[in-house]
Amino acid sequence: MTRTVLSSATKEVVIGFDVPFVVIGERINPTGRKLLAAEMKVGDYSRVEADALAQIRAGAQMLDVNAGIPMADEPRILAKCIQLVQSLTDAPISIDSSIIEALEAGLAVYKGKALVNSVTGEEEVLERVLPLVAKHGAAVVAISNDETGISEDPDERFQVARKIVERAADFGISHEDVVVDPLIMPVGAMDSAGTSALNLIRRLREELKVNTTCGASNVSFGLPNRHYMNAAFLSMAIGAGMTSAITNPLHEPEMAAVRGADVVMGHDPNCRAWIRAYREPPAEGEEGRGGRRGGRRRRQA
Amino acid sequence: MTRTVLSSATKEVVIGFDVPFVVIGERINPTGRKLLAAEMKVGDYSRVEADALAQIRAGAQMLDVNAGIPMADEPRILAKCIQLVQSLTDAPISIDSSIIEALEAGLAVYKGKALVNSVTGEEEVLERVLPLVAKHGAAVVAISNDETGISEDPDERFQVARKIVERAADFGISHEDVVVDPLIMPVGAMDSAGTSALNLIRRLREELKVNTTCGASNVSFGLPNRHYMNAAFLSMAIGAGMTSAITNPLHEPEMAAVRGADVVMGHDPNCRAWIRAYREPPAEGEEGRGGRRGGRRRRQA
Numbered sequence: 001m002t003r004t005v006l007s008s009a010t011k012e013v014v015i016g017f018d019v020p021f022v023v024i025g026e027r028i029n030p031t032g033r034k035l036l037a038a039e040m041k042v043g044d045y046s047r048v049e050a051d052a053l054a055q056i057r058a059g060a061q062m063l064d065v066n067a068g069i070p071m072a073d074e075p076r077i078l079a080k081c082i083q084l085v086q087s088l089t090d091a092p093i094s095i096d097s098s099i100i101e102a103l104e105a106g107l108a109v110y111k112g113k114a115l116v117n118s119v120t121g122e123e124e125v126l127e128r129v130l131p132l133v134a135k136h137g138a139a140v141v142a143i144s145n146d147e148t149g150i151s152e153d154p155d156e157r158f159q160v161a162r163k164i165v166e167r168a169a170d171f172g173i174s175h176e177d178v179v180v181d182p183l184i185m186p187v188g189a190m191d192s193a194g195t196s197a198l199n200l201i202r203r204l205r206e207e208l209k210v211n212t213t214c215g216a217s218n219v220s221f222g223l224p225n226r227h228y229m230n231a232a233f234l235s236m237a238i239g240a241g242m243t244s245a246i247t248n249p250l251h252e253p254e255m256a257a258v259r260g261a262d263v264v265m266g267h268d269p270n271c272r273a274w275i276r277a278y279r280e281p282p283a284e285g286e287e288g289r290g291g292r293r294g295g296r297r298r299r300q301a
Numbered sequence: 302m303t304r305t306v307l308s309s310a311t312k313e314v315v316i317g318f319d320v321p322f323v324v325i326g327e328r329i330n331p332t333g334r335k336l337l338a339a340e341m342k343v344g345d346y347s348r349v350e351a352d353a354l355a356q357i358r359a360g361a362q363m364l365d366v367n368a369g370i371p372m373a374d375e376p377r378i379l380a381k382c383i384q385l386v387q388s389l390t391d392a393p394i395s396i397d398s399s400i401i402e403a404l405e406a407g408l409a410v411y412k413g414k415a416l417v418n419s420v421t422g423e424e425e426v427l428e429r430v431l432p433l434v435a436k437h438g439a440a441v442v443a444i445s446n447d448e449t450g451i452s453e454d455p456d457e458r459f460q461v462a463r464k465i466v467e468r469a470a471d472f473g474i475s476h477e478d479v480v481v482d483p484l485i486m487p488v489g490a491m492d493s494a495g496t497s498a499l500n501l502i503r504r505l506r507e508e509l510k511v512n513t514t515c516g517a518s519n520v521s522f523g524l525p526n527r528h529y530m531n532a533a534f535l536s537m538a539i540g541a542g543m544t545s546a547i548t549n550p551l552h553e554p555e556m557a558a559v560r561g562a563d564v565v566m567g568h569d570p571n572c573r574a575w576i577r578a579y580r581e582p583p584a585e586g587e588e589g590r591g592g593r594r595g596g597r598r599r600r601q602a
Contacts, residue, residue, distance in 0.1 A: 191570055194564060194565030197565075198540060223572055224575075224576060224580050224581050228561055229561045229575070231558070231561065232561025232564070235536040235537050236539070239499060239540045240540060253554070256554075257532070257536070260532065264488060264496070264499070264520075264537050266493055269492055274524060274530070275525060278524075278526035278529075279525050280525050
């Protein structure tokens with residue numbers, strides 16, 4: 001049973017084949033968020049704080065933290081954000097950067113076992129990121145593209161994933177500490193994107209025995225009613241064996257799809273988490289919980 | 302490629318492995334609907350009319366028609382309802398009764414190739430229903446229980462399904478005209494209900510090569526936020542190979558789960574059906590379409 005154990009100073013979260021699906025909150029990321037980028041650049045982290053707390057309330061078990069702002073001191077800002085988020089929540093963090101110095105700075109201040117996001121199959125990236133992951137005893141997200149870009153052929157994406165897992169092993173990193181992102185293509189761009197994704201998720205699990213993750217909202221790119229499309233895909237991907245996703249936990253269709261899939265997979269004994277999220281009326285002391293919002297919306301529907 | 306071809310006088314609908322999922326509208330059924338039962342009993346079919354039209358607008362490709370009213374002339378009422386629904390819509394019908402005389406009366410007036418709902422694995426039922434299905438060249442829903450009731454063991458339910466398929470063949474009914482209902486247990490009652498259901502759906506498809514259906518709302522019995530649980534289950538069941546469901550098409554989470562799963566399975570080329578259902582703003586001339594409601598709700602969310 002493959003288990004990727006991540007931790008903060010005080011809490012462990014397990015990504016694995018026989019445990020509930022892990023939602024990694026994607027919101028702390030200035031890409032495409034001009035206001036957040038401008039604030040982070042001048043040292044105003046109030047929105048980072050709010051995003052961290054809101055995502056945890058909504059049900060994220062981990063948080064992705066990205067500080068990729070053009071012309072800014074990304075290593076310093078990323079380290080600052082990680083320290084801030086760790087002071088506010090006990091959720092393990094996915095340290096997200098394409099800049100090695102930023103990953104280094106983030107890992108240097110991180111308390112616990114982090115998920116490094118990410119390594120690709122490109123030689124230069126493998127050679128720089130994997131030693132860092134090994135040195136810190138971290139886990140890593142492996143994105144299945146290489147020097148040739150992202151292949152449309154799922155077999156090639158599988159082979160890139162296999163290469164990363166093998167290279168990680170050379171650095172002493174177990175396959176249990178490699179979480180593969182098979183790169184889900186938008187279903188609106190290619191009719192075979194969905195079935196390719198499901199097959200790839202199954203193969204990664206059965207043949208490489210690795211956990212998987214994805215940026216779930218990419219699947220619906222360009223389509224209307226995106227949250228419901230993401231929701232359908234998430235449930236089906238969990239049915240095929242996907243074990244985590246980097247996504248926005250503030251959207252109810254997606255979170256209900258994940259929680260419902262956990263129940264269907266038998267990973268929510270006695271439906272406890274489902275009932276806690278959606279019982280009506282909500283119990284006292286749960287003001288503002290994401291689950292409660294879901295319950296409310298249902299009553300109005 | 303297994304294909305169950307149903308028809309009305311003017312339209313064919315195919316339940317199959319490589320075509321869009323078929324939603325069979327469940328609403329025309331007096332069970333648990335006192336007002337509808339009372340009206341049908343005295344010959345007022347206005348609600349049957351409204352239910353037929355609303356379900357087709359919402360996206361049902363077929364309609365289930367049931368007239369099971371205690372102390373009423375079920376054969377006569379069922380035949381009447383079928384004639385009425387066939388005069389209003391071109392959707393093929395699932396003729397739903399546990400009374401052989403009602404099935405006979407329904408089939409006698411039906412135009413096209415009907416789906417007879419249902420036969421079980423009970424000897425007496427097999428011996429009475431299968432000849433009738435064969436005589437009319439109809440297809441049949443096979444419910445996987447027998448004299449011993451509904452087994453909690455999915456292997457036993459599979460064996461009952463196999464028996465029905467074999468007995469149908471003895472009567473000249475192809476496995477393509479047997480749509481198996483594997484009897485989905487509520488996930489709230491048994492933690493293994495979901496995985497059992499998915500495994501059973503896969504086995505029915507791979508080993509018996511049959512289409513499958515289910516009463517999808519049963520899965521969420523006893524739980525809060527039922528529509529989202531049904532939605533997660535439906536998407537996952539389609540991912541496992543389920544090809545139709547008898548369900549309520551008026552609920553948006555379930556319909557979006559079905560439409561989204563069709564896209565992910567590659568059964569909605571260029572996402573045409575998805576975009577037609579959810580494009581914003583809705584095109585003129587689509588007043589009151591189920592899909593449009595979905596679009597609207599999204600904008601408010």
